[in-house]
Amino acid sequence: MRVIGITGGIAMGKTTVSNYLATTYHFPIVDADLVAREAVAVGSPILSQIVDRYGSKLIRLDGTLDRSRLGAIIFADPIERAWLEQQIHPYVRKVFETERDRATVPTVFVIPLLFEAQMTDLVTEIWVITCSEQQQIQRLMQREKLSLEQAKARIQSQMPIQEKCDRATVVLENSTSLEALLKQVDQAVDRLS
Incomplete structure (x- = not known):
């Protein structure tokens, strides 16, 4: 079964690509960020461990x-x-x-830390979305309302994008227009099907 692993640096376009694959090709999407949110849901053992380590100041009302x-x-x-x-x-x-084992149609796993978390064995192909560092910083600052230092710290916490590109099945360049990015996605779907 075809399982596409989508990764790339923070704020490089993973959500844009996965949303397009869902709406245009009807591929099921499993997003690691959403799964990670489930992991720390109210009452979860992981949330309790976080509170034990950092204190209740991290819990909202x-x-x-x-x-x-x-x-x-x-x-x-x-x-x-x-x-x-x-x-x-x-x-x-x-x-x-579990999702991989249940898949009966091509499925997309969005895993920002695909390489860092050593999850490449879960996918059959790896698509890396990339853009210029300046675009990445601007997008991240705008999206998350971060300072320049905060944005750079988040970017530097991840594997360098070139290392991810070197290990990719497909590299999608997201430095120009949305139309250009989606055309690359269409080509990747066709080429690897």
Whole structure:
């Protein structure tokens, strides 16, 4: 079964590509960011471990995790980021393994940390979306309302994009127009089907 792993740097266009694949080709999408949110849902063991480590100041009044406060901790300290990933990645992997095993049609896994989390074995092909560093910084600052330093810290927390491109089945360049990006997606779907 064809399982497309979509990855790339933060704010490079993974959601744009996966949404297009869902609406145009009707491929099921499983998004690691959404699965990771499930992992830290109210009452989950992982949320309890986070509270044990960092305190209840990371919990909002409604009982949910304050992801921006947690982000400020983990993007400032590689040791804390590694600890958090050790809690969440096994949960995410298990969900993806289940989805892969149930797949009866081509399926898309959006996994920003596909290489870093050593999940490449879950997919049959790897699509890396890339753009210029300047575009990435601008998109990230705008989308997440981050300072330049915060945006750079998040970018630097990930594997360099060139390393991801070197390991890709398909590289999708997202530096020009949406139309140009989607044309590349169409070609990738056709070429590898």
